Amino acid sequence: MAEIRVKVCGIRTDADLAAVVAAKAAYIGLNFFPKSPRFVTLEEARLLTHAAPEGLCKIGLVVDADDATLDAIVEAMPLDMLQLHGKESPDRVAEVKARYGLPVMKAVGVADEGDLAAVFDYSLVADQILVDAKAPKDAVLPGGNGLAFDWRLVAQRRWLKPWMLAGGLTPANVAEAIRLTNARQIDVASGVESAPGQKDAAKIAAFTKAAHMEKGGVPILR
Numbered sequence: 001m002a003e004i005r006v007k008v009c010g011i012r013t014d015a016d017l018a019a020v021v022a023a024k025a026a027y028i029g030l031n032f033f034p035k036s037p038r039f040v041t042l043e044e045a046r047l048l049t050h051a052a053p054e055g056l057c058k059i060g061l062v063v064d065a066d067d068a069t070l071d072a073i074v075e076a077m078p079l080d081m082l083q084l085h086g087k088e089s090p091d092r093v094a095e096v097k098a099r100y101g102l103p104v105m106k107a108v109g110v111a112d113e114g115d116l117a118a119v120f121d122y123s124l125v126a127d128q129i130l131v132d133a134k135a136p137k138d139a140v141l142p143g144g145n146g147l148a149f150d151w152r153l154v155a156q157r158r159w160l161k162p163w164m165l166a167g168g169l170t171p172a173n174v175a176e177a178i179r180l181t182n183a184r185q186i187d188v189a190s191g192v193e194s195a196p197g198q199k200d201a202a203k204i205a206a207f208t209k210a211a212h213m214e215k216g217g218v219p220i221l222r
């Protein structure tokens with residue numbers, strides 16, 4: 001069975017990049033949401049994308065960004081994917097895909113069963129879905145809050161497109177999350193930090209080790 005693919009979101013420094021490369025993560029997320037403690041400027045992100053090794057998927061994360069903002073990001077650096085983490089509609093997802101010719105991952109916040117219909121709707125237009133915990137109503141950030149949702153809601157789900165499990169994952173709980181949900185892709189931001197926006201190389205190594213060791217998931221009986 002294929003190895004679990006890990007995305008580490010909110011990479012800001014050369015040391016962060018070295019840690020994810022050493023840990024054999026598959027994706028990095030570069031956060032362009034100005035209110036985030038993980039925010040990177042265009043120049044910081046540009047340097048990171050050029051330093052990233054071949055094969056590491058570089059994702060640009062935006063929240064309800066307009067075309068001018070996205071134009072500036074995409075023109076400044078070589079990205080492999082865009083992550084839309086706001087209230088972008090399915091039409092907007094399709095528009096962004098067409099405009100930039102890049103794969104798009106749409107984040108969908110999940111708190112209860114009723115939120116799962118949106119995962120299906122977005123899977124009709126996006127290339128990947130990030131199934132994340134729904135942010136609290138008063139939260140400043142729509143993601144990266146270190147909150148988990150009830151993984152049983154997505155246990156053994158199959159959607160039209162590849163999906164990634166996110167929300168409150170840590171080195172201590174990621175193996176259980178994989179076993180329960182059978183997710184093949186895993187995303188983390190605050191669970192591998194020592195303080196908001198400060199990545200911790202030891203936690204990144206522990207997280208990816210725990211995820212990569214967990215190949216099985218619960219078998220689907222047919």
Ligand SMILES: O=C(O)c1ccccc1NCC(=O)[C@H](O)[C@H](O)COP(=O)(O)O
Pocket residue numbers: 009010029031033036037038061063085130132141142143144145146147166167168169187188189190191
């Ligand atoms: O991480 C942020 O600061 C952030 C800000 C605004 C929108 C999205 C953000 N993060 C998106 C991610 O992909 C996170 O990795 C995901 O939400 C999980 O975060 P965490 O629960 O902290 O592991």
